[in-house]
Amino acid sequence: MAAAIDFYFDFSSPxxxxxxxxxxxxxAKHGRxxxxxxxxxxxxxxxxxxxxLPELPMKGDYAKRDFARSAGFLGVPFKMPSVFPISSxxxxxxxxxxxxxxxxxxxxxxxxxxxxxxxxxLNISEPETVVKVAAGLGFKxxxxxxxxxxQAIKDxxxxxxxxxxxxxxxxxxxxxxxxxxxxxxxxxxxxxxxxQTGGW
Amino acid sequence: MAAAIDFYFDFSSPxxxxxxxxxxxxxAKHGRxxxxxxxxxxxxxxxxxxxxLPELPMKGDYAKRDFARSAGFLGVPFKMPSVFPISSxxxxxxxxxxxxxxxxxxxxxxxxxxxxxxxxxLNISEPETVVKVAAGLGFKxxxxxxxxxxQAIKDxxxxxxxxxxxxxxxxxxxxxxxxxxxxxxxxxxxxxxxxQTGGW
Numbered sequence: 001m002a003a004a005i006d007f008y009f010d011f012s013s014p015x016x017x018x019x020x021x022x023x024x025x026x027x028a029k030h031g032r033x034x035x036x037x038x039x040x041x042x043x044x045x046x047x048x049x050x051x052x053l054p055e056l057p058m059k060g061d062y063a064k065r066d067f068a069r070s071a072g073f074l075g076v077p078f079k080m081p082s083v084f085p086i087s088s089x090x091x092x093x094x095x096x097x098x099x100x101x102x103x104x105x106x107x108x109x110x111x112x113x114x115x116x117x118x119x120x121x122l123n124i125s126e127p128e129t130v131v132k133v134a135a136g137l138g139f140k141x142x143x144x145x146x147x148x149x150x151q152a153i154k155d156x157x158x159x160x161x162x163x164x165x166x167x168x169x170x171x172x173x174x175x176x177x178x179x180x181x182x183x184x185x186x187x188x189x190x191x192x193x194x195x196q197t198g199g200w
Numbered sequence: 201m202a203a204a205i206d207f208y209f210d211f212s213s214p215x216x217x218x219x220x221x222x223x224x225x226x227x228a229k230h231g232r233x234x235x236x237x238x239x240x241x242x243x244x245x246x247x248x249x250x251x252x253l254p255e256l257p258m259k260g261d262y263a264k265r266d267f268a269r270s271a272g273f274l275g276v277p278f279k280m281p282s283v284f285p286i287s288s289x290x291x292x293x294x295x296x297x298x299x300x301x302x303x304x305x306x307x308x309x310x311x312x313x314x315x316x317x318x319x320x321x322l323n324i325s326e327p328e329t330v331v332k333v334a335a336g337l338g339f340k341x342x343x344x345x346x347x348x349x350x351q352a353i354k355d356x357x358x359x360x361x362x363x364x365x366x367x368x369x370x371x372x373x374x375x376x377x378x379x380x381x382x383x384x385x386x387x388x389x390x391x392x393x394x395x396q397t398g399g400w
Contacts, residue, residue: 048257057248058370062383072400073390165385170258183262186386190273 004033006176007112008164010041011088012052013172014067014078017114019185021076023175026188030195032177036099036110038092038157039164041172048170052085070185077119085118086125089157090148094130096137096156097147108137115137133190203378204233208364209310210241210372211288212252214267215280217375219313219385221276226388231393236299236310238357239364241372248370252285253325270280270385277319278371286317286325290348294330296356297347298339302322308337386400 001029009016027034045051053063064080065149071078091113097108116122116133124130127148135141147153164174168181175182175191182191193200205227209216220349227234245251264280271278291313298306316322316333324330327348335341347353364374368381375382375391380399382391393400 026218048259050259051255056250058365058368059248059250059383062368062381063372064380066383069390069400083254110227165258168262170262181262181265182385183259183266184383189389190269193273200269 002030002032003178004035006035006037008037008039008102008169008172008174008176010039010172011091011113011117012085013041015070015081015185016172018071018076018078018119019072019173019175019188020111020114022074022185022188023173026195032195034107036089036095036107037160037164037169038095038110039172039174040088040092040157040161041151042087043161043172044109044165047109050170050188054084074185077115079119079121081117081121081123083123083125086123088125090127090130091124093148093153093157094134094144096160097144097153097165098134101139105137105139107136109139202230202232204235206235206237206376207374208237208239208374209316209374210239211291211313211317212285213241213372214280214318215270215385216372217318218274218276218278219375219388220311220314222385222388223272223373223375226392233396234307235362236295236307237364237369238288238295238310239369239372239374240288240292240357240361242287243361244304244365244370247365250370254284255296255361274385274386275316279319279321281317281321283321283323286323290324290327290330291308293348293357294334294344296335296360297350298342301339305337305339309334309339312337329379 007018007023020105023034054060067080068078095106095110098109111123113130113133117124122129124133130148131141134144168183171183173185177191179195205223209220209221223234254260267280268278295310296305298309313324313330315332317324322329324333330348331341331344334344371383373385377391377394380394
């Protein structure tokens, strides 16, 4: 089997959400697995000087329109959350913890947390909301709650974000295929061709 | 015939160049004409706080890679200019002047100036380079040279950029179809579906 695809995403990123609902099908079609990497754009934006899209003059208004339109184009359910953007720390920690418990269910956790935020308008910046979503997938609520405050999980999350930054990850979604970086759900067409041809 | 498509672009924008080589075919396929609007991103960036892509940490390195890869993906010849970004004032003024002389040849002037910069590595920020390119299309060199310093053409260019900003144009390429805005050559797939369906 060819090398896994690295998929970096922030839980507060609408385009990351859209990509999260599509990446497995793309990878599977080309015999690839997916490595799921939650990142924290807040930490990355401090380095790049970027800001959340909706805060940018002119571009912010366009972005909100484009989120919904892109979701419709891709056939992915989407509702703009009433609180946005949010901190994605709790959701990211839960995922890194879950990956150490059950890799397959950790993937379900990513997709379910994303839908909780971008479909059901649940505020997944709140630890208890993350606990509930994880419990719905069979994780033990007490264990999730403890993990969110576990220093080892906090450190692991920070290390993963630092490692992503060191690899050049500056946005969400950000996908690396055999060393080639692709930024944005609007690069799925190029990713598809890259997977077919090995590059051009 | 349905309403024309409004196509906004900056001559220093690689993605604007790629779009300029594709927009007419897309429009023609759906029975639309194209209105060509050169803009000056420098003036717009002062309002939005945005910067030229290559100046951004991390994102800049990615962008340079993505310019060439996107060109290859779209089958458009591309060579990263040795001087970049540049002022697009002279090229924009020439186009607004040419539109008053011969609308059809003004379109050729846009595409030819863009290729001069992004294929032949000619610095189209230099007025004499713009004059030469225009002369190659049959415009009179002396008239072009005079137009670049004509106060009426300067004013016209400024008015057009101000009008674009008033309509929310913040990047390049920026396309408006029946009131719906699309930013980026990577929105051509959504534009195609929008033209087919009238929206979703």
